[in-house]
Amino acid sequence: MNGIVSDPKIAKHRGVWGWVLISLLIAVIVLAVIGEIMVHRAMPILKGRVIETLSARFNSRVEMDGFSVSVLKGLEVSGDGLRIYPEDEVVAAGAKDPLIALGHFSFHANLLGLFVKPMRVGTVYVKDMAIHIPPREMRQQAPKGQRHIGKIKILVDEIVFDDSKLIIGTIKPDKDPKDFEMSRIVMRNVGPDEPWKYDATLVNAIPKGDIHATGTFGPWNNDSPGDSSVTGRYTFDHVDLNTIKGIGGMLSSVGEFSGQLNKIVVDGTTETPNFSLDTANHGVPLHTKFHAIVDGTSGDTYLQPVDARLGGSDFTCSGAVVNIKGKGHTIDLDVNIPAGQIQDFLQLAVKTSPVVMTGRLQMKTKLHIRPGPESVSKKIGLKGGFTLRQIHFTNPEVEDKVDMLSLRAQGDPKAAKPGAEDVYSQMVGQFVMADGKLSFNKLDYTLPGADVSLAGEYTLNGERFEFEGKVRTKARVSQMVASKWKSILLKPVDPFFKKDGAGAVIPVKVSGTRSAPKFGLDLGHKGKKDREEQSGK
Numbered sequence: 001m002n003g004i005v006s007d008p009k010i011a012k013h014r015g016v017w018g019w020v021l022i023s024l025l026i027a028v029i030v031l032a033v034i035g036e037i038m039v040h041r042a043m044p045i046l047k048g049r050v051i052e053t054l055s056a057r058f059n060s061r062v063e064m065d066g067f068s069v070s071v072l073k074g075l076e077v078s079g080d081g082l083r084i085y086p087e088d089e090v091v092a093a094g095a096k097d098p099l100i101a102l103g104h105f106s107f108h109a110n111l112l113g114l115f116v117k118p119m120r121v122g123t124v125y126v127k128d129m130a131i132h133i134p135p136r137e138m139r140q141q142a143p144k145g146q147r148h149i150g151k152i153k154i155l156v157d158e159i160v161f162d163d164s165k166l167i168i169g170t171i172k173p174d175k176d177p178k179d180f181e182m183s184r185i186v187m188r189n190v191g192p193d194e195p196w197k198y199d200a201t202l203v204n205a206i207p208k209g210d211i212h213a214t215g216t217f218g219p220w221n222n223d224s225p226g227d228s229s230v231t232g233r234y235t236f237d238h239v240d241l242n243t244i245k246g247i248g249g250m251l252s253s254v255g256e257f258s259g260q261l262n263k264i265v266v267d268g269t270t271e272t273p274n275f276s277l278d279t280a281n282h283g284v285p286l287h288t289k290f291h292a293i294v295d296g297t298s299g300d301t302y303l304q305p306v307d308a309r310l311g312g313s314d315f316t317c318s319g320a321v322v323n324i325k326g327k328g329h330t331i332d333l334d335v336n337i338p339a340g341q342i343q344d345f346l347q348l349a350v351k352t353s354p355v356v357m358t359g360r361l362q363m364k365t366k367l368h369i370r371p372g373p374e375s376v377s378k379k380i381g382l383k384g385g386f387t388l389r390q391i392h393f394t395n396p397e398v399e400d401k402v403d404m405l406s407l408r409a410q411g412d413p414k415a416a417k418p419g420a421e422d423v424y425s426q427m428v429g430q431f432v433m434a435d436g437k438l439s440f441n442k443l444d445y446t447l448p449g450a451d452v453s454l455a456g457e458y459t460l461n462g463e464r465f466e467f468e469g470k471v472r473t474k475a476r477v478s479q480m481v482a483s484k485w486k487s488i489l490l491k492p493v494d495p496f497f498k499k500d501g502a503g504a505v506i507p508v509k510v511s512g513t514r515s516a517p518k519f520g521l522d523l524g525h526k527g528k529k530d531r532e533e534q535s536g537k
Helices: 008-058 088-092 111-115 136-141 342-349 396-409 484-497 523-535
Strands: 062-070 075-084 100-109 119-133 154-168 178-190 196-204 208-217 229-240 250-260 263-277 284-294 301-310 313-324 328-341 357-369 380-393 425-434 437-447 450-459 465-473 504-512 517-521
Touching: 008 062, 008 075, 008 154, 196 229, 263 342, 284 342, 301 342, 313 357, 328 342, 342 357, 380 396, 396 437, 396 450, 396 465, 437 465, 450 504, 484 504
Parallel strands: 119 154
Antiparallel strands: 062 075, 075 100, 100 119, 154 178, 178 196, 196 208, 208 229, 229 250, 250 263, 263 284, 284 301, 301 313, 313 328, 328 357, 357 380, 380 425, 425 437, 437 450, 450 465, 465 504, 504 517
C-alpha cells in the first residue's frame, strides 16, 4: 500500500522543536519590545540627568543638540553639541560664547544605574572641547545670582579629553585672548567638591615642544573660573628654539607649579646645550633655574628671578614677559653679571671667530625685546654699564699694538716690538645695543702707562668699528720713540701735548674691521676740540 507512514516519535519531536522556535521568537520580540521601551524611557531619563547634573555643577544653562542611547551592551550613551553657558548674570554683562562646548561625548553605564541615584559612570570620553573663560572684569561686574535648582545625579570616575582648548578672554585693548591647545587630558576622581587629578599631554606651538603635566585642578570656581586652583609637575621636551625667529637650540625643562589659574607659581630648570642667536650662530650651553609668577588668564609672566649660566658665566635676571595684543610679547629684564667671562657673551652675540677678546666681565644692563615678526637679534636692545678686567685680544696684531702702546706710554719704546710680553688691560664703559650694533658714549680703557677714553660703535657682525677719543700717557711724546734723534726733534712738541699732569694727551682714532684694524692719531679731532675750547663751546 503506497502512502505516508506516520511515526509518532518523529511527530512528537517536531512539535517540541516547533514550540521551542516559537518561544524563542516570542522572547526575541518581547526583549525587543522591552529594549525599545527601555531606550525610550532611558533616553529622556539619562538626558535629564546629564543636563541637571551639569546645570547644578556649573550653575548654568545647558543645551544639547543630539543625544542617543543603546541598550545592547548595557547603557551606551553619546551626545553631540553640548553647551554649558556662563551664569546668566555674566551673559548679561556681555559674555557671548558658551563657557564649555563639547563636540562629542560618550560613556557606558550599567542598566541598574537607571534605578540608582546618583548614577556612577566609569569613564566619559570627550572630543573637541572648548572652554571659554569670560574676562575677569566681566565676571566681576555681574551681580551674584542664585544657584540653579538641581542635584548632582551622575558621578564620574574619569574623563578623557581629546583635542581640547582653553580660551581665556580679555576686554583689555592691548591684550589678545589666551589660547591653549591640549591634545589629550585624562582627569580622575571628578567630584563636585574635590580637586580633580589630571594627566595632560600637549604640543606647544612656539617654541615647538612636547609638554606633559600631572597634578590636580579645582575645585572649579563657578563665580570666577580664573581663581580655580591648579598644581602639578611638568616636563617640556624636544623644544625647538629655532621656531622663534633669531634663536636656535634644543631646550628641555622640568619643574613644578601651584596656585590659581590667574596666579601660578612656577619653579623649574632649563637645559639648552647649544643656545644660539642668529647674529653669530655659535652654540653656547645655557642652564637656568627660575622662579616665576604666571598669569594663566593673560599669559603674562613675571621672573623673580632667573639664575643662569651661559658657558662659564653665571648671571641673574628678573623682569616681565608681557603679552601685547596682535603683536606677541614684549620682554623687559634687569640683568646682572657679577663675574662673567666676556668671551661667552661675545661667542653668543658676535659672528667673528675666535672672539675679539677674553677677560673678566662685570655688567648690569636692562634688556628689552620688542614684539613683532622680526628676528630676535633685530628686536633686542640693551642699555647699561660694564667693567672688563684682564683683557686679552685674540688677534695677535691687535694685541701687539696694545702691548707696544703700553710700553711706549711707559717710556720704554725700545721694548715696543711685535711679540712683546702681553699686558692685561681694563675697560669701563656705558653702552647701548640696538639694531645690530653696540654704541659706546663712554669707554675708558686702562693699560700700564696709558688711559684711553673713547666713544664710538661696533657692529655685532664684526664688519666695522669706529672709535675716537684721547690717550693719556705717563711718558712725554719725545719719550715714546726709540730713535735718539727723533726724540730730540720731538722735544719741542712735548708742551703741546702735555696736559692735566699727564706726560701727553694724544687724540686717537681706531677704525676698520676685526681682520684689518687701523690705529692712528686724530690730529684733526684735536684741532677741532682746541678751536671749540677757544671759542667757548
